[in-house]
Amino acid sequence: MSDDGFASVWDAIENTPAExxxxxxxxxxxxxxxxxxxxxxxxGAETARCLGTMEPRVVDRLRGKxxxxxxxxxxxxxxxxxxHVELRVSDAT
Structure with missing residues (x-):
């Protein structure tokens, strides 16, 4: 096992910083x-109705896919x- 010292779990499991x-x-x-x-x-049915989608898609979301x-x-x-979703962009450290 390598000790690369990843900055986050995402860096450890993805191939590139962008991913x-x-x-x-x-x-x-x-x-x-x-x-x-x-x-x-x-x-699940209420969620699907509010999201305008089908219940199986809601289940996928909630299961972390x-x-x-x-x-x-x-x-x-x-x-x-x-x-409301906001986005913040900063210099990479």
């Missing part, structure tokens, strides 16, 4: 989506349930 950043952003958006759904105590959902789809879903 690591993308998966990290998708994870954050999916976490926000799941947290909101839990707070509302929506069923990060690789299935592009960033723009996640932003649209969050907007559909009344959440």
């Amino acid at each position: 690591a950043q993308t998966i990290e952003l998708r994870s954050a958006l999916m976490t926000a989506l799941a947290r909101h759904i839990r707070a509302k105590e929506w069923t 990060i690789d299935v959902f592009p960033l723009d789809d996640l932003v649209a879903l969050l907007a559909a349930i009344g959440l």
Whole structure:
């Protein structure tokens, strides 16, 4: 086992820094989506109706299938349930 000292788990599992950043952003958006759904105590059917999607897709989201959902789809879903997404860009350290 290598001791590369990765900056994050995403850096350890992805091939490039760009891929690591993308998966990290998708994870954050999916976490926000799941947290909101839990707070509302929506069923799968209620969630699907609010998101304008089918229930199996909701289940995929809540099970953490990060690789299935592009960033723009996640932003649209969050907007559909009344959440606002902000983006901050900074110099790499």
